[in-house]
Amino acid sequence: MPGVGGWTAAHPLILANGGIPVDTPRVPAREAAEHELSKPMYHENDPGLLRRGLDQLWNWTEDLLSTASGAAPGGPLGLVVLTLVAVGLVAALWWRLGTPHRIVRAADPLFDDAPRTAAEHRTAAEAHTAAHRWNEAVQERTRAIVRSLEERALIDPRPGRTADEAAAEAARLLPSHATRLRAAARDFDDVTYGGRTADQRMYLTMRELDIDLEAAKPLLATAARGASE
Incomplete structure (x- = not known):
């Protein structure tokens, strides 16, 4: 499609003071556009870093739950049941074995160095x-x-x-x-x-x-x- 003065649309044009089109190379043009768009005035309403991070986390969680519910028997309801079963098992182990940071050392001796009757x-x-x-x-x-x-x-x-x-x-x-x-x-x-x-x-x-x-x-x-x- 012809452009101004026979130039095609594939070539960015800048009009000089005399109205004569000037051909601008692609790389400098892109850099100029990026520089222009990086100005604060174009990003005043962008979400903050914390908000972007939370959005990313939420999207990741949604994808994970969606994948898990698709793989679990019974779909989302099956996933809920499996989650409740897992929580119950963890609670039972916690009650039976105590806090996780403790290590059972069944090989320790029963008595101390002072024997008693x-x-x-x-x-x-x-x-x-x-x-x-x-x-x-x-x-x-x-x-x-x-x-x-x-x-x-x-x-x-x-x-x-x-x-x-x-x-x-x-x-x-x-x-x-x-x-x-x-x-x-x-x-x-x-x-x-x-x-x-x-x-x-x-x-x-x-x-x-x-x-x-x-x-x-x-x-x-x-x-x-x-x-x-």
Whole structure:
């Protein structure tokens, strides 16, 4: 399509003072346009940096949810159900294992360097109970259980033994209490190393196990070996 004076529209034209068209190269013309458009007067109503960032985040979130709802069984409703299930699982793990920054160190020894008798551990546990210090009460009662098993020669006294190891050894001679012994060891680990908070119910369960074990009759060594094979 012809332009002014026979020049085509593909060539930008600038009229000189005398009205004569002047051909302007493409690159300088583009740079001039960009310079002109960069002036503040053209951007007074542009959204701020924070607003642009939030818009980008929202668009990304919408795309992600759209993709997830398309992939989930049942569409958007299925995605909501899956999300609720995931939240429930996280809550259950939080309650069971305690705060995530705690690390369960089940290999740590059950006793400290100052050995005490089972009776002394029970006395300490009851003192903690009177003060409603349930964590300490559960710990001392667990130590009383293990020390009592050692004093009765049901398990050998061994420095550095963990609660899990003591429960596994005692379960071979007291199989009817095996499940409760393992649960007690797990509670001890959770309270001592996992950040879980004990309560009165946990302590009473531990004390009941201690009393029942005192009256329990162990299997003979040969029978215990046969049961474990």
